[in-house]
Amino acid sequence: MRITERKYFDTYVQTIGDEIPRLIQNFDFSENKKSFDYLTKSSAVYSSNIEGNSIDLNSYMNYELNKDKFKVGKEIEEIEDLIEAYKFAQKNNLNETNLMTCHKIFSETLLIKSKRGKYRIEQVGVFGKSGLAYMAIEPEFVEQEMKIYFQDIEVLLSSDLNEKEVFYFASLVHLKFAHIHPFRDGNGRAARLIEKWFISEKLGRDYWKIPSEEYYKANQVRYYETINLGVNYYELDYDKCLGFLEMLPNCLK
Secondary structure, eight states: OOTTOOTTHHHHHHHTGGGHHHHHHHSOOOSSSSOHHHHHHHHHHHHHHHTTOOOOHHHHHHHHHTGGGSOOOHHHHHHHHHHHHHHHHHHSOOSHHHHHHHHHHHTTTTSOGGGTTSOOOSOOEEEETTEEEEEOOOGGGHHHHHHHHHHHHHHHHTSOOOHHHHHHHHHHHHHHHHHHOOSSSOHHHHHHHHHHHHHHHHHOGGGGGSOHHHHHHHTHHHHHHHHOOOSBGGGOOGGGTHHHHTHHHHTTO
């Protein structure tokens, strides 16, 4: 499936898409309660939590207030690196080169230097409690798949899309990235970042404030269930993707 695919759009509009303009209208984009900087840090913390980082938002913000009293461990560094990657994305256009830079920034504690900001050359799978849950595409095909992926992103970025379409395609951008699994590590973090990056490029900087990562963390079981559309890259059934596509707009509620 290509991320420009409109096959599921009409059903998406019926199930949740029609609510999106109202949800956006009612969403508090002001910074009266939380600053842009705070919300960026929040995004990075929740995205890290999904990957098993145990530092919650309260603990991280307390660390920021009292840095001199805390010992900086790997988990804190992991969050700080992801915050820097979000900040880089917020100042730069969404393209392949800039995504690679983001990965290089946030994977410092995850990967050895030679693997950062580079597509994987190893076979990777996603493992759950009961064993192998998903086998990603072979490494020799990653670069070509990502070339097509970014060509399609370019098409979407240059297209005139309404709010419903932006959210629909943003979820497909996230989903397809997760299925390609182009990096040795950091794929989930990158997929959630690129989803928000895409929305913000299309609808404006304020959309970095939406709590998508927090929503995915709060609904983590459903998040993983709906991403899982098949046992390997060649047996993905995108006819079942609506469950995942419905999650993003729900973060605005």
